[in-house]
Amino acid sequence: MTHVTSMLDTYPKDLGNIDQQKLAECIAACFECAQTCTACADACLAEDTVAELTTCIRKNLDCADVCATTGNVLSRQTGNNADVTRAVLEACRTACRACGDECGEHASMHEHCRVCAEACRRCEQACADLLAVLG
Numbered sequence: 001m002t003h004v005t006s007m008l009d010t011y012p013k014d015l016g017n018i019d020q021q022k023l024a025e026c027i028a029a030c031f032e033c034a035q036t037c038t039a040c041a042d043a044c045l046a047e048d049t050v051a052e053l054t055t056c057i058r059k060n061l062d063c064a065d066v067c068a069t070t071g072n073v074l075s076r077q078t079g080n081n082a083d084v085t086r087a088v089l090e091a092c093r094t095a096c097r098a099c100g101d102e103c104g105e106h107a108s109m110h111e112h113c114r115v116c117a118e119a120c121r122r123c124e125q126a127c128a129d130l131l132a133v134l135g
Helices: 003-009 018-045 050-075 082-106 109-135
Strands: none
Touching: 003 018, 018 050, 018 082, 018 109, 050 082, 050 109, 082 109
16 A cells, blocks of 8 residues: 555545546656656756757656646545646646657667656556546
8 A cells, every 4th residue: 555545545535436546546656757757857967968858858847847736636635626637637648748758769868768758658647547537
C-alpha cells in the first residue's frame, strides 16, 4: 500500500463512485512524472550540448508544473469539481505527450531523456485511464 492509497482510505467522507485505484495510480504517476521531468531538465542543463536541448528543457519544466498541479488537484476530494478535474487531466495528458515525444527524440543520446519519456508515457496513460472512469 502506498501513502497515496493510505490517504484515500482514511478520507473521512465517501469518495463516491470514483475508482480509488485509478485515482491513486494517477496521483502517484503525476508526482513521479513531475520529479522525473524536473530531474531531466536539470540533466539537460548539464549536457555539453545544452543549446540543442532548450526545447526539451522547456517541455520538461512545463510538464513538471502541470503534473504537480494535477497531482495536487486530484489529491483534494472535498467539494470535488468534476469540470476542473477533467480539464487538468486533459492538460496533463497533453503536457506528458509533448514532453514524452520531445524526450523520445533524444533518448538514444541521453539516458535521462529515455527515462523521462517513459515516465511521461506512464502518466499520460494514467490520466487517460482516470478520465475514462470519470465518465
